Amino acid sequence: MKNTQAKRKATYTIGNRLEKESDRAVQASPDRANSLTSGHRACQGCGEALGARMVVDAAMRATKGQLIVVNATGCLEVFSTPYPETAWKTAWLHSLFGNAPAVATGVVAAMEVKGHNNVRVLAHGGDGSTTDIGFGCLSGMFDRNDDVLYVCYDNQAYMNTGVQRSSATPPAARTATTPIAGSEPGNVFGTGKNIPLIAMAHQIPYVATATVADARDLEAKVIKAMSMRGARYLHVLVPCPLGWGSLPRETIHLARLAVQCGLYPLFEAEHGEVTSSTTIRQPVPVEEYLKLQRRFAHLFKGGKPVDDRVARTQAIADANIRRFNLLREEESHS
Amino acid sequence: MLKQIEGSRAVAESVALCRPEVICAYPITPQTHIVEGLGELVKSGHIKDCKYINVESEFAALSVAIGSSAAGARAYTATSSQGLLFMAEAVFNASGLGLPIVMTLGNRAIGAPLNIWNDHSDAMSLRDAGWIQIFAENNQEACDLHIQAFRIAEALSCPVMVCVDGFILTHAVEQVDVPTQEQVDSYLPAFVPVQLLDPAKPVSIGVVVGPDAFTEARYLEHKKQLRAYDVITKASADFKATFGRDSGGLVRSYHTEDADTVIVAMGSVIGTLKDMIDDKRKQGQKIGLVSICMFRPFPNKEVQAALKSAKHVIVLEKSITAGQGGVLAAHVRASGLDVSIPLTTVIAGLGGRPIPKKSLSEFVERLGTPTTSELHFLDLKQKFVESELKKIEEERCAMPKKAVAARGK
Numbered sequence: 001m002k003n004t005q006a007k008r009k010a011t012y013t014i015g016n017r018l019e020k021e022s023d024r025a026v027q028a029s030p031d032r033a034n035s036l037t038s039g040h041r042a043c044q045g046c047g048e049a050l051g052a053r054m055v056v057d058a059a060m061r062a063t064k065g066q067l068i069v070v071n072a073t074g075c076l077e078v079f080s081t082p083y084p085e086t087a088w089k090t091a092w093l094h095s096l097f098g099n100a101p102a103v104a105t106g107v108v109a110a111m112e113v114k115g116h117n118n119v120r121v122l123a124h125g126g127d128g129s130t131t132d133i134g135f136g137c138l139s140g141m142f143d144r145n146d147d148v149l150y151v152c153y154d155n156q157a158y159m160n161t162g163v164q165r166s167s168a169t170p171p172a173a174r175t176a177t178t179p180i181a182g183s184e185p186g187n188v189f190g191t192g193k194n195i196p197l198i199a200m201a202h203q204i205p206y207v208a209t210a211t212v213a214d215a216r217d218l219e220a221k222v223i224k225a226m227s228m229r230g231a232r233y234l235h236v237l238v239p240c241p242l243g244w245g246s247l248p249r250e251t252i253h254l255a256r257l258a259v260q261c262g263l264y265p266l267f268e269a270e271h272g273e274v275t276s277s278t279t280i281r282q283p284v285p286v287e288e289y290l291k292l293q294r295r296f297a298h299l300f301k302g303g304k305p306v307d308d309r310v311a312r313t314q315a316i317a318d319a320n321i322r323r324f325n326l327l328r329e330e331e332s333h334s
Numbered sequence: 335m336l337k338q339i340e341g342s343r344a345v346a347e348s349v350a351l352c353r354p355e356v357i358c359a360y361p362i363t364p365q366t367h368i369v370e371g372l373g374e375l376v377k378s379g380h381i382k383d384c385k386y387i388n389v390e391s392e393f394a395a396l397s398v399a400i401g402s403s404a405a406g407a408r409a410y411t412a413t414s415s416q417g418l419l420f421m422a423e424a425v426f427n428a429s430g431l432g433l434p435i436v437m438t439l440g441n442r443a444i445g446a447p448l449n450i451w452n453d454h455s456d457a458m459s460l461r462d463a464g465w466i467q468i469f470a471e472n473n474q475e476a477c478d479l480h481i482q483a484f485r486i487a488e489a490l491s492c493p494v495m496v497c498v499d500g501f502i503l504t505h506a507v508e509q510v511d512v513p514t515q516e517q518v519d520s521y522l523p524a525f526v527p528v529q530l531l532d533p534a535k536p537v538s539i540g541v542v543v544g545p546d547a548f549t550e551a552r553y554l555e556h557k558k559q560l561r562a563y564d565v566i567t568k569a570s571a572d573f574k575a576t577f578g579r580d581s582g583g584l585v586r587s588y589h590t591e592d593a594d595t596v597i598v599a600m601g602s603v604i605g606t607l608k609d610m611i612d613d614k615r616k617q618g619q620k621i622g623l624v625s626i627c628m629f630r631p632f633p634n635k636e637v638q639a640a641l642k643s644a645k646h647v648i649v650l651e652k653s654i655t656a657g658q659g660g661v662l663a664a665h666v667r668a669s670g671l672d673v674s675i676p677l678t679t680v681i682a683g684l685g686g687r688p689i690p691k692k693s694l695s696e697f698v699e700r701l702g703t704p705t706t707s708e709l710h711f712l713d714l715k716q717k718f719v720e721s722e723l724k725k726i727e728e729e730r731c732a733m734p735k736k737a738v739a740a741r742g743k
Binding site: 065066067068070071077078081082083084086088089090091092093094095096098099102103104105106107108109110111112113114119136137139140143144 | 355356387399400423424536542
């Protein structure tokens with residue numbers, strides 16, 4: 001398995017001058033598309049707004065601006081397009097909460113039949129629309145191998161409606177519908193679905209995970225995805241200060257900790273096979289990640305775990321680390 | 335060209351002549367033969383420059399059509415019954431976005447109880463979805479209305495639902511004059527969208543509209559529906575000029591000029607009603623018929639004009655809104671019918687029950703000239719429902735005792 005981390009010689013900083021110009025982030029370029037421009041109504045520290053900007057700008061660069069974006073209902077759609085304003089500088093279509101993948105299929109079909117084969121289609125939405133209500137349409141789009149890059153911005157709950165549980169909500173997390181009450185406070189263990197793995201089971205050309213903490217990794221995956229045809233899936237972890245009970249300034253830090261503790265493995269897969277993963281450079285215990293979020297505050301008292309649920313969360317992280325071999329020695333590279 | 339052909343095949347061939355660019359297919363009885371036919375026509379190359387997409391649900395079928403229509407393609411799909419309800423959210427969305435999608439609805443009942451046969455419950459359940467709804471009387475009209483539907487939809491930027499009675503029309507083999515490509519091309523211009531997803535001229539389609547502008551959005555949608563009267567009338571007139579036959583339009587009257595009793599109905603039952611009216615006329619009865627072709631927008635003026643001599647109106651309809659009565663009847667009353675004129679609602683043909691001429695004739699005879707407006711069910715099995723009602727009543731009386739006994743355990 002390839003190690004995407006091993007190639008890195010510089011830090012995570014977006015405009016890092018130690019990188020060659022061609023290796024710098026799209027966001028570091030004054031020529032970036034600014035697809036999701038300023039003035040929109042996202043919360044301070046919104047991971048999704050950041051993720052969407054990086055993803056769509058990277059896709060715009062990869063397609064030389066020949067891009068149509070389809071948006072599911074959710075925070076991203078609501079904060080970006082309050083009539084008569086729009087923050088989108090790309091061709092953009094929103095239909096419903098659960099149909100973005102199918103709508104994207106329709107746009108692709110129109111482009112193909114009109115002979116506009118250079119125009120590419122990106123669909124995106126939150127975890128609620130992706131893993132729950134729109135999952136049927138997503139699976140259908142994968143099944144047909146339609147030429148769509150679908151991007152899920154995963155903030156692990158229905159944030160737009162006031163933080164309710166989705167099938168992407170992690171165990172123990174407090175949401176409005178998994179309150180801190182009863183014998184197992186917060187979201188119960190043993191539930192939820194892993195959409196990247198389910199996407200891989202469709203044998204689609206490309207599946208990858210990324211976070212907003214590493215702009216170049218995220219952008220590189222978008223650009224790689226846009227170099228391919230067929231159904232592609234990108235799952236992006238985007239911390240949500242509102243729903244996670246975290247400080248706006250911690251958004252990037254939390255996304256990085258999620259990777260470093262092993263709860264959120266970064267990998268790529270092609271046609272159902274994992275082709276690369278990012279090794280953990282500075283391993284941290286899950287506690288460090290959990291403690292910065294009020295949704296997990298009930299797991300601790302006086303800084304100590306109240307029961308075995310922190311250990312059970314650590315076990316999930318350890319399983320990820322084993323599964324993707326995330327603590328392997330970094331290969332030597334040229 | 336005259337063909338002895340199944341209704342579904344006629345619809346498929348008619349849609350094919352309209353040069354659709356994206357067709358979304360999901361099977362549901364009794365609509366299935368239409369998308370099967372189109373699948374064959376696309377794959378064999380008879381329809382050129384067209385994508386045929388097998389989707390995973392009706393919700394996806396209409397969603398794919400939404401995406402392709404917004405991106406400038408002429409989009410078509412077909413469904414029935416549960417399928418229409420499964421895509422309900424997208425049905426409203428397509429009209430809200432002003433997308434000229436054409437969809438065939440092979441009319442069928444809605445469960446439970448599960449029933450795959452014809453009535454109009456599906457179309458009536460989504461009558462408020464902002465679509466133009468037109469009803470075909472026979473397979474020739476089913477064929478013709480699709481050609482008109484694309485023109486109407488694209489002229490208005492509004493989706494059109496062509497309602498074709500399931501089985502009675504979709505599965506009936508009869509003679510249909512399927513037009514030539516040249517005829518259809520001369521009638522139906524290429525689709526020029528008013529709003530388009532184009533990277534060169536980026537627009538945001540489908541934005542959030544708050545209380546400050548939502549009323550205006552709905553007002554404009556209503557105005558668009560009102561514009562449909564003229565557009566549909568013209569589409570029908572031009573159709574006659576090109577193809578030489580009457581098809582579509584708003585309403586059609588049959589012997590209404592001097593009629594005391596006028597029946598109002600829509601869809602395939604019109605043929606049976608005309609036969610019955612011919613019989614009654616021979617016996618000297620002043621009876622007429624109004625056939626509603628366009629249900630949405632509802633042709634208020636035209637219906638009232640056709641009913642001007644009526645002393646008694648009978649609305650025959652294939653759906654019921656439980657707790658209220660007839661949907662079509664309510665529309666006829668609301669169209670401006672004087673309250674002094676009794677309106678009889680007769681619910682008939684639910685879940686595929688045949689509507690024989692004999693039953694209709696006997697019903698009209700028994701009814702005579704009523705002085706009040708009442709709700710009737712044609713050929714209702716009176717004994718059966720009475721015994722069921724008795725059982726329900728007995729059970730209700732026994733309930734408190736049973737409940738007490740159960741709690742005692």
